[in-house]
Amino acid sequence: MREIRTESLTQALNKMLGTKIIRVEFQTEQLHGGTVGDVQLVTGNAKTTDGTDIRYKIILKVQMKWERYGDPDSWRREYGFYTSNLGSLFSESFRWPECYHAEMNGEENETQIWMEYIDGISGLNLTGDMYERAAEELGRFQGRLYAEQPAFLQSLANLSKVDYMKKFYLHYRSWNRVYDYVRSEDCEIPEHLCKMLIDIDESADEIFNRIEKLPVVLCHRDFWVTNILYLNGRIVVIDWDTAGWGYLGEDMASLIADKADIEHMVDYYHRCIPAYYKGFSEYANISHIVDNFVYEMILLMFGYRLVEWYMNAISQAPHQDQVDESSMYLSTLQKIYEMKNE
Structure with a gap:
Protein backbone atom coordinates (compact mmCIF):
# COMPACT_ATOMS: atom_id res chain seq x y z
CA MET A 1 0.00 0.00 0.00
CA ARG A 2 1.43 3.36 -1.07
CA GLU A 3 1.73 6.25 1.37
CA ILE A 4 -0.92 8.93 0.89
CA ARG A 5 0.44 12.36 0.05
CA THR A 6 -1.77 14.86 1.85
CA GLU A 7 -0.92 17.65 -0.60
CA SER A 8 -2.01 15.52 -3.58
CA LEU A 9 -5.19 14.41 -1.82
CA THR A 10 -6.05 18.03 -1.02
CA GLN A 11 -5.57 19.07 -4.65
CA ALA A 12 -7.84 16.28 -5.77
CA LEU A 13 -10.53 17.14 -3.23
CA ASN A 14 -10.42 20.84 -4.18
CA LYS A 15 -11.53 19.87 -7.67
CA MET A 16 -13.84 17.06 -6.65
CA LEU A 17 -15.76 19.11 -4.08
CA GLY A 18 -15.53 22.41 -5.93
CA THR A 19 -14.29 24.32 -2.90
CA LYS A 20 -11.08 25.15 -1.06
CA ILE A 21 -10.01 22.47 1.41
CA ILE A 22 -7.83 23.57 4.34
CA ARG A 23 -7.57 20.32 6.29
CA VAL A 24 -8.19 16.69 5.45
CA GLU A 25 -8.53 13.49 7.46
CA PHE A 26 -8.47 10.11 5.77
CA GLN A 27 -8.57 6.34 6.08
CA THR A 28 -7.60 3.88 3.37
CA GLU A 29 -8.91 0.52 2.20
CA GLN A 30 -6.95 -1.64 -0.22
CA LEU A 31 -9.05 -2.53 -3.26
CA HIS A 32 -6.30 -4.02 -5.40
CA GLY A 33 -2.58 -4.30 -4.82
CA GLY A 34 0.52 -5.83 -6.33
CA THR A 35 4.10 -5.15 -7.29
CA VAL A 36 3.19 -2.83 -10.17
CA GLY A 37 -0.27 -1.52 -9.34
CA ASP A 38 -2.05 -0.32 -6.24
CA VAL A 39 -5.66 0.86 -5.89
CA GLN A 40 -6.99 2.31 -2.65
CA LEU A 41 -10.34 3.68 -1.55
CA VAL A 42 -9.64 6.83 0.48
CA THR A 43 -12.41 8.13 2.75
CA GLY A 44 -12.68 10.74 5.46
CA ASN A 45 -13.61 14.33 6.32
CA ALA A 46 -12.47 17.45 4.50
CA LYS A 47 -12.77 20.88 6.16
CA THR A 48 -13.48 23.91 3.95
CA THR A 49 -12.42 27.53 4.49
CA ASP A 50 -15.81 28.33 6.04
CA GLY A 51 -15.42 25.54 8.59
CA THR A 52 -17.76 23.04 6.94
CA ASP A 53 -16.89 19.33 7.23
CA ILE A 54 -17.59 17.26 4.10
CA ARG A 55 -17.50 13.48 3.97
CA TYR A 56 -15.85 12.13 0.83
CA LYS A 57 -14.83 8.97 -1.03
CA ILE A 58 -12.12 9.00 -3.68
CA ILE A 59 -9.95 6.42 -5.45
CA LEU A 60 -6.16 6.56 -5.67
CA LYS A 61 -4.61 4.42 -8.39
CA VAL A 62 -0.82 4.10 -8.40
CA GLN A 63 0.90 2.41 -11.34
CA MET A 64 4.58 1.48 -11.23
CA LYS A 65 6.71 1.16 -14.35
CA TRP A 66 6.67 -2.30 -15.90
CA GLU A 67 6.80 -3.76 -19.39
CA ARG A 68 3.78 -5.72 -20.64
CA TYR A 69 4.69 -8.14 -23.41
CA GLY A 70 4.34 -6.35 -26.75
CA ASP A 71 3.20 -3.14 -25.07
CA PRO A 72 6.03 -1.77 -22.88
CA ASP A 73 4.59 1.71 -22.27
CA SER A 74 1.15 0.59 -21.13
CA TRP A 75 1.95 1.43 -17.50
CA ARG A 76 1.83 5.17 -18.23
CA ARG A 77 -1.04 5.08 -20.75
CA GLU A 78 -3.91 5.83 -18.39
CA TYR A 79 -2.03 8.83 -17.01
CA GLY A 80 -1.53 10.06 -20.58
CA PHE A 81 -5.22 9.60 -21.34
CA TYR A 82 -6.37 11.47 -18.25
CA THR A 83 -4.05 14.40 -18.98
CA SER A 84 -5.27 14.57 -22.59
CA ASN A 85 -8.66 15.52 -24.01
CA LEU A 86 -9.85 11.92 -24.29
CA GLY A 87 -12.50 12.40 -21.62
CA SER A 88 -14.44 14.72 -23.93
CA LEU A 89 -15.21 11.77 -26.22
CA PHE A 90 -17.37 9.99 -23.66
CA SER A 91 -21.09 10.43 -23.06
CA GLU A 92 -23.33 10.28 -20.01
CA SER A 93 -24.28 6.70 -20.86
CA PHE A 94 -20.70 5.43 -21.46
CA ARG A 95 -17.73 6.96 -19.72
CA TRP A 96 -14.75 6.43 -17.44
CA PRO A 97 -14.42 7.69 -13.84
CA GLU A 98 -13.67 11.39 -13.65
CA CYS A 99 -10.07 12.26 -12.81
CA TYR A 100 -9.50 14.94 -10.15
CA HIS A 101 -5.70 14.97 -10.08
CA ALA A 102 -2.90 13.09 -11.85
CA GLU A 103 0.84 13.24 -11.41
CA MET A 104 3.93 11.49 -12.73
CA ASN A 105 6.78 10.73 -10.35
CA GLY A 106 9.80 10.58 -12.64
CA GLU A 107 12.28 9.45 -10.01
CA GLU A 108 10.19 6.46 -8.95
CA ASN A 109 8.75 5.80 -12.40
CA GLU A 110 5.17 5.77 -11.22
CA THR A 111 1.89 7.49 -11.98
CA GLN A 112 -0.73 8.51 -9.42
CA ILE A 113 -4.32 9.14 -10.46
CA TRP A 114 -6.97 10.43 -8.07
CA MET A 115 -10.36 9.56 -9.49
CA GLU A 116 -14.05 9.29 -8.89
CA TYR A 117 -15.37 6.47 -6.71
CA ILE A 118 -18.12 4.58 -8.54
CA ASP A 119 -20.56 2.59 -6.41
CA GLY A 120 -21.91 0.46 -9.23
Whole structure:
Protein backbone atom coordinates (compact mmCIF):
# COMPACT_ATOMS: atom_id res chain seq x y z
CA MET A 1 0.00 0.00 0.00
CA ARG A 2 1.43 3.36 -1.07
CA GLU A 3 1.73 6.25 1.37
CA ILE A 4 -0.92 8.93 0.89
CA ARG A 5 0.44 12.36 0.05
CA THR A 6 -1.77 14.86 1.85
CA GLU A 7 -0.92 17.65 -0.60
CA SER A 8 -2.01 15.52 -3.58
CA LEU A 9 -5.19 14.41 -1.82
CA THR A 10 -6.05 18.03 -1.02
CA GLN A 11 -5.57 19.07 -4.65
CA ALA A 12 -7.84 16.28 -5.77
CA LEU A 13 -10.53 17.14 -3.23
CA ASN A 14 -10.42 20.84 -4.18
CA LYS A 15 -11.53 19.87 -7.67
CA MET A 16 -13.84 17.06 -6.65
CA LEU A 17 -15.76 19.11 -4.08
CA GLY A 18 -15.53 22.41 -5.93
CA THR A 19 -14.29 24.32 -2.90
CA LYS A 20 -11.08 25.15 -1.06
CA ILE A 21 -10.01 22.47 1.41
CA ILE A 22 -7.83 23.57 4.34
CA ARG A 23 -7.57 20.32 6.29
CA VAL A 24 -8.19 16.69 5.45
CA GLU A 25 -8.53 13.49 7.46
CA PHE A 26 -8.47 10.11 5.77
CA GLN A 27 -8.57 6.34 6.08
CA THR A 28 -7.60 3.88 3.37
CA GLU A 29 -8.91 0.52 2.20
CA GLN A 30 -6.95 -1.64 -0.22
CA LEU A 31 -9.05 -2.53 -3.26
CA HIS A 32 -6.30 -4.02 -5.40
CA GLY A 33 -2.58 -4.30 -4.82
CA GLY A 34 0.52 -5.83 -6.33
CA THR A 35 4.10 -5.15 -7.29
CA VAL A 36 3.19 -2.83 -10.17
CA GLY A 37 -0.27 -1.52 -9.34
CA ASP A 38 -2.05 -0.32 -6.24
CA VAL A 39 -5.66 0.86 -5.89
CA GLN A 40 -6.99 2.31 -2.65
CA LEU A 41 -10.34 3.68 -1.55
CA VAL A 42 -9.64 6.83 0.48
CA THR A 43 -12.41 8.13 2.75
CA GLY A 44 -12.68 10.74 5.46
CA ASN A 45 -13.61 14.33 6.32
CA ALA A 46 -12.47 17.45 4.50
CA LYS A 47 -12.77 20.88 6.16
CA THR A 48 -13.48 23.91 3.95
CA THR A 49 -12.42 27.53 4.49
CA ASP A 50 -15.81 28.33 6.04
CA GLY A 51 -15.42 25.54 8.59
CA THR A 52 -17.76 23.04 6.94
CA ASP A 53 -16.89 19.33 7.23
CA ILE A 54 -17.59 17.26 4.10
CA ARG A 55 -17.50 13.48 3.97
CA TYR A 56 -15.85 12.13 0.83
CA LYS A 57 -14.83 8.97 -1.03
CA ILE A 58 -12.12 9.00 -3.68
CA ILE A 59 -9.95 6.42 -5.45
CA LEU A 60 -6.16 6.56 -5.67
CA LYS A 61 -4.61 4.42 -8.39
CA VAL A 62 -0.82 4.10 -8.40
CA GLN A 63 0.90 2.41 -11.34
CA MET A 64 4.58 1.48 -11.23
CA LYS A 65 6.71 1.16 -14.35
CA TRP A 66 6.67 -2.30 -15.90
CA GLU A 67 6.80 -3.76 -19.39
CA ARG A 68 3.78 -5.72 -20.64
CA TYR A 69 4.69 -8.14 -23.41
CA GLY A 70 4.34 -6.35 -26.75
CA ASP A 71 3.20 -3.14 -25.07
CA PRO A 72 6.03 -1.77 -22.88
CA ASP A 73 4.59 1.71 -22.27
CA SER A 74 1.15 0.59 -21.13
CA TRP A 75 1.95 1.43 -17.50
CA ARG A 76 1.83 5.17 -18.23
CA ARG A 77 -1.04 5.08 -20.75
CA GLU A 78 -3.91 5.83 -18.39
CA TYR A 79 -2.03 8.83 -17.01
CA GLY A 80 -1.53 10.06 -20.58
CA PHE A 81 -5.22 9.60 -21.34
CA TYR A 82 -6.37 11.47 -18.25
CA THR A 83 -4.05 14.40 -18.98
CA SER A 84 -5.27 14.57 -22.59
CA ASN A 85 -8.66 15.52 -24.01
CA LEU A 86 -9.85 11.92 -24.29
CA GLY A 87 -12.50 12.40 -21.62
CA SER A 88 -14.44 14.72 -23.93
CA LEU A 89 -15.21 11.77 -26.22
CA PHE A 90 -17.37 9.99 -23.66
CA SER A 91 -21.09 10.43 -23.06
CA GLU A 92 -23.33 10.28 -20.01
CA SER A 93 -24.28 6.70 -20.86
CA PHE A 94 -20.70 5.43 -21.46
CA ARG A 95 -17.73 6.96 -19.72
CA TRP A 96 -14.75 6.43 -17.44
CA PRO A 97 -14.42 7.69 -13.84
CA GLU A 98 -13.67 11.39 -13.65
CA CYS A 99 -10.07 12.26 -12.81
CA TYR A 100 -9.50 14.94 -10.15
CA HIS A 101 -5.70 14.97 -10.08
CA ALA A 102 -2.90 13.09 -11.85
CA GLU A 103 0.84 13.24 -11.41
CA MET A 104 3.93 11.49 -12.73
CA ASN A 105 6.78 10.73 -10.35
CA GLY A 106 9.80 10.58 -12.64
CA GLU A 107 12.28 9.45 -10.01
CA GLU A 108 10.19 6.46 -8.95
CA ASN A 109 8.75 5.80 -12.40
CA GLU A 110 5.17 5.77 -11.22
CA THR A 111 1.89 7.49 -11.98
CA GLN A 112 -0.73 8.51 -9.42
CA ILE A 113 -4.32 9.14 -10.46
CA TRP A 114 -6.97 10.43 -8.07
CA MET A 115 -10.36 9.56 -9.49
CA GLU A 116 -14.05 9.29 -8.89
CA TYR A 117 -15.37 6.47 -6.71
CA ILE A 118 -18.12 4.58 -8.54
CA ASP A 119 -20.56 2.59 -6.41
CA GLY A 120 -21.91 0.46 -9.23
CA ILE A 121 -22.74 -3.17 -9.99
CA SER A 122 -19.79 -5.09 -11.39
CA GLY A 123 -18.23 -8.50 -11.90
CA LEU A 124 -20.45 -11.56 -11.84
CA ASN A 125 -23.21 -9.47 -10.24
CA LEU A 126 -23.93 -8.04 -13.69
CA THR A 127 -27.15 -9.40 -15.16
CA GLY A 128 -27.71 -10.41 -18.77
CA ASP A 129 -29.46 -7.10 -19.43
CA MET A 130 -26.44 -5.26 -18.04
CA TYR A 131 -24.07 -7.28 -20.24
CA GLU A 132 -26.19 -6.39 -23.24
CA ARG A 133 -26.30 -2.72 -22.29
CA ALA A 134 -22.51 -2.64 -21.89
CA ALA A 135 -22.08 -4.21 -25.34
CA GLU A 136 -24.46 -1.77 -27.01
CA GLU A 137 -22.94 1.30 -25.35
CA LEU A 138 -19.43 0.20 -26.28
CA GLY A 139 -20.56 -0.29 -29.87
CA ARG A 140 -22.13 3.17 -29.88
CA PHE A 141 -18.94 4.72 -28.46
CA GLN A 142 -16.66 3.00 -30.97
CA GLY A 143 -19.02 3.67 -33.86
CA ARG A 144 -19.16 7.40 -33.13
CA LEU A 145 -15.36 7.69 -32.94
CA TYR A 146 -14.97 5.60 -36.10
CA ALA A 147 -17.37 7.90 -37.95
CA GLU A 148 -16.08 11.21 -36.58
CA GLN A 149 -12.33 10.39 -36.57
CA PRO A 150 -11.36 13.08 -33.99
CA ALA A 151 -8.03 14.58 -35.02
CA PHE A 152 -6.43 14.60 -31.57
CA LEU A 153 -7.21 10.89 -31.14
CA GLN A 154 -5.17 10.12 -34.24
CA SER A 155 -2.25 12.07 -32.77
CA LEU A 156 -2.13 10.24 -29.42
CA ALA A 157 1.26 8.56 -29.33
CA ASN A 158 0.92 5.94 -26.62
CA LEU A 159 -1.79 3.59 -27.87
CA SER A 160 -1.47 -0.18 -28.13
CA LYS A 161 -0.98 -1.29 -31.73
CA VAL A 162 -3.58 -2.74 -34.05
CA ASP A 163 -1.71 -6.04 -34.35
CA TYR A 164 -1.51 -6.59 -30.58
CA MET A 165 -4.05 -9.43 -30.63
CA LYS A 166 -2.17 -11.24 -33.40
CA LYS A 167 1.20 -10.89 -31.66
CA PHE A 168 -0.33 -12.04 -28.38
CA TYR A 169 -1.77 -15.15 -30.03
CA LEU A 170 1.47 -15.98 -31.86
CA HIS A 171 3.39 -15.55 -28.61
CA TYR A 172 1.18 -18.12 -26.90
CA ARG A 173 1.19 -20.48 -29.88
CA SER A 174 5.00 -20.49 -29.91
CA TRP A 175 5.07 -21.54 -26.24
CA ASN A 176 5.84 -25.27 -26.32
CA ARG A 177 4.40 -25.85 -22.86
CA VAL A 178 0.81 -25.21 -23.96
CA TYR A 179 1.16 -25.96 -27.69
CA ASP A 180 2.62 -29.42 -27.14
CA TYR A 181 0.30 -30.23 -24.24
CA VAL A 182 -2.92 -30.14 -26.27
CA ARG A 183 -1.24 -32.42 -28.82
CA SER A 184 0.19 -34.90 -26.30
CA GLU A 185 -1.10 -38.28 -25.15
CA ASP A 186 -0.86 -37.06 -21.55
CA CYS A 187 -3.28 -34.18 -22.13
CA GLU A 188 -6.28 -34.38 -19.76
CA ILE A 189 -8.36 -31.88 -21.73
CA PRO A 190 -11.18 -33.63 -23.64
CA GLU A 191 -10.26 -34.50 -27.22
CA HIS A 192 -12.95 -32.38 -28.88
CA LEU A 193 -11.67 -29.28 -27.04
CA CYS A 194 -8.08 -29.98 -28.07
CA LYS A 195 -9.26 -30.38 -31.66
CA MET A 196 -11.00 -26.99 -31.41
CA LEU A 197 -7.68 -25.38 -30.44
CA ILE A 198 -5.69 -27.26 -33.08
CA ASP A 199 -8.22 -26.32 -35.78
CA ILE A 200 -7.95 -22.62 -34.96
CA ASP A 201 -4.15 -22.89 -35.24
CA GLU A 202 -4.43 -24.45 -38.67
CA SER A 203 -6.82 -21.72 -39.85
CA ALA A 204 -5.17 -18.79 -38.07
CA ASP A 205 -3.47 -17.21 -41.09
CA GLU A 206 -6.68 -17.19 -43.11
CA ILE A 207 -8.71 -15.94 -40.15
CA PHE A 208 -6.34 -13.05 -39.46
CA ASN A 209 -6.39 -12.09 -43.14
CA ARG A 210 -10.15 -11.71 -42.87
CA ILE A 211 -10.13 -10.05 -39.44
CA GLU A 212 -7.71 -7.44 -40.78
CA LYS A 213 -10.41 -6.31 -43.22
CA LEU A 214 -12.70 -5.29 -40.35
CA PRO A 215 -12.94 -1.63 -39.24
CA VAL A 216 -10.14 -0.46 -36.94
CA VAL A 217 -11.59 1.06 -33.77
CA LEU A 218 -10.45 2.35 -30.38
CA CYS A 219 -10.49 -0.78 -28.20
CA HIS A 220 -10.41 -0.94 -24.42
CA ARG A 221 -8.64 -4.32 -24.63
CA ASP A 222 -9.49 -5.32 -21.06
CA PHE A 223 -13.27 -5.13 -21.37
CA TRP A 224 -14.21 -7.79 -18.86
CA VAL A 225 -16.76 -7.82 -16.08
CA THR A 226 -14.49 -6.53 -13.29
CA ASN A 227 -13.71 -3.40 -15.31
CA ILE A 228 -17.36 -2.68 -16.12
CA LEU A 229 -19.60 -0.88 -13.63
CA TYR A 230 -23.34 -0.49 -14.14
CA LEU A 231 -24.77 2.57 -12.41
CA ASN A 232 -28.34 3.82 -12.86
CA GLY A 233 -28.63 2.46 -16.39
CA ARG A 234 -25.24 3.81 -17.44
CA ILE A 235 -21.90 2.13 -18.05
CA VAL A 236 -18.64 3.25 -16.42
CA VAL A 237 -15.45 1.50 -17.57
CA ILE A 238 -12.21 1.49 -15.57
CA ASP A 239 -8.59 0.42 -16.28
CA TRP A 240 -7.75 1.89 -19.68
CA ASP A 241 -4.05 1.05 -19.58
CA THR A 242 -4.27 -1.55 -22.38
CA ALA A 243 -6.37 0.59 -24.73
CA GLY A 244 -5.42 1.18 -28.35
CA TRP A 245 -6.24 0.44 -31.95
CA GLY A 246 -7.85 -2.91 -32.65
CA TYR A 247 -10.50 -4.57 -34.75
CA LEU A 248 -14.26 -4.37 -34.51
CA GLY A 249 -15.39 -7.00 -32.01
CA GLU A 250 -12.16 -7.52 -30.06
CA ASP A 251 -13.68 -6.17 -26.86
CA MET A 252 -16.69 -8.48 -27.25
CA ALA A 253 -14.35 -11.46 -27.02
CA SER A 254 -13.14 -10.18 -23.63
CA LEU A 255 -16.64 -9.41 -22.37
CA ILE A 256 -17.88 -12.90 -23.16
CA ALA A 257 -14.88 -15.10 -22.35
CA ASP A 258 -12.56 -13.43 -19.84
CA LYS A 259 -13.47 -15.09 -16.50
CA ALA A 260 -17.09 -14.56 -17.35
CA ASP A 261 -20.39 -16.02 -16.12
CA ILE A 262 -19.85 -19.57 -17.39
CA GLU A 263 -23.45 -20.68 -16.84
CA HIS A 264 -24.78 -17.94 -19.14
CA MET A 265 -21.78 -17.61 -21.43
CA VAL A 266 -23.41 -19.00 -24.58
CA ASP A 267 -26.55 -16.93 -24.01
CA TYR A 268 -24.48 -13.76 -23.56
CA TYR A 269 -22.56 -14.56 -26.74
CA HIS A 270 -25.81 -14.58 -28.70
CA ARG A 271 -27.19 -11.50 -26.94
CA CYS A 272 -24.19 -9.18 -26.76
CA ILE A 273 -22.84 -9.34 -30.30
CA PRO A 274 -26.10 -8.14 -31.95
CA ALA A 275 -26.37 -5.42 -29.29
CA TYR A 276 -22.79 -4.32 -29.98
CA TYR A 277 -23.37 -4.19 -33.73
CA LYS A 278 -26.64 -2.33 -33.19
CA GLY A 279 -24.84 0.40 -31.23
CA PHE A 280 -22.00 0.66 -33.73
CA SER A 281 -24.33 0.82 -36.75
CA GLU A 282 -26.04 3.93 -35.38
CA TYR A 283 -22.98 5.82 -36.61
CA ALA A 284 -21.38 3.68 -39.32
CA ASN A 285 -22.74 1.41 -42.05
CA ILE A 286 -21.43 -2.09 -41.43
CA SER A 287 -24.16 -3.98 -43.28
CA HIS A 288 -21.50 -5.41 -45.63
CA ILE A 289 -19.86 -7.35 -42.78
CA VAL A 290 -21.09 -10.92 -43.04
CA ASP A 291 -18.95 -12.59 -40.36
CA ASN A 292 -18.04 -10.79 -37.13
CA PHE A 293 -15.27 -13.27 -36.16
CA VAL A 294 -15.94 -12.79 -32.42
CA TYR A 295 -15.98 -16.57 -31.91
CA GLU A 296 -12.59 -16.85 -33.60
CA MET A 297 -11.25 -13.91 -31.59
CA ILE A 298 -12.33 -15.65 -28.39
CA LEU A 299 -10.29 -18.72 -29.32
CA LEU A 300 -7.30 -16.70 -30.52
CA MET A 301 -7.23 -14.52 -27.39
CA PHE A 302 -8.23 -17.01 -24.70
CA GLY A 303 -7.78 -20.56 -26.02
CA TYR A 304 -4.17 -21.12 -24.96
CA ARG A 305 -4.53 -18.84 -21.94
CA LEU A 306 -7.26 -21.15 -20.62
CA VAL A 307 -4.96 -24.11 -21.26
CA GLU A 308 -2.19 -22.38 -19.30
CA TRP A 309 -4.51 -21.58 -16.39
CA TYR A 310 -5.82 -25.16 -16.42
CA MET A 311 -2.30 -26.60 -16.39
CA ASN A 312 -1.28 -24.33 -13.53
CA ALA A 313 -4.33 -25.36 -11.52
CA ILE A 314 -3.90 -29.11 -11.97
CA SER A 315 -0.21 -28.85 -11.13
CA GLN A 316 -1.24 -27.63 -7.67
CA ALA A 317 -3.93 -30.27 -7.11
CA PRO A 318 -5.19 -32.17 -5.11
CA HIS A 319 -6.19 -29.08 -3.10
CA GLN A 320 -9.93 -28.65 -3.63
CA ASP A 321 -9.76 -25.02 -4.70
CA GLN A 322 -7.28 -25.91 -7.46
CA VAL A 323 -9.50 -28.81 -8.57
CA ASP A 324 -12.49 -26.45 -8.74
CA GLU A 325 -10.40 -23.88 -10.62
CA SER A 326 -9.21 -26.40 -13.23
CA SER A 327 -12.82 -27.51 -13.75
CA MET A 328 -13.82 -23.89 -14.29
CA TYR A 329 -11.29 -23.48 -17.11
CA LEU A 330 -12.44 -26.71 -18.76
CA SER A 331 -16.04 -25.54 -18.47
CA THR A 332 -15.11 -22.26 -20.15
CA LEU A 333 -13.49 -24.11 -23.05
CA GLN A 334 -16.58 -26.32 -23.29
CA LYS A 335 -18.85 -23.25 -23.47
CA ILE A 336 -16.70 -21.80 -26.24
CA TYR A 337 -17.12 -25.10 -28.09
CA GLU A 338 -20.89 -24.93 -27.62
CA MET A 339 -21.06 -21.41 -29.08
CA LYS A 340 -20.19 -22.81 -32.47
CA ASN A 341 -21.65 -26.29 -32.17
CA GLU A 342 -24.92 -25.93 -30.29
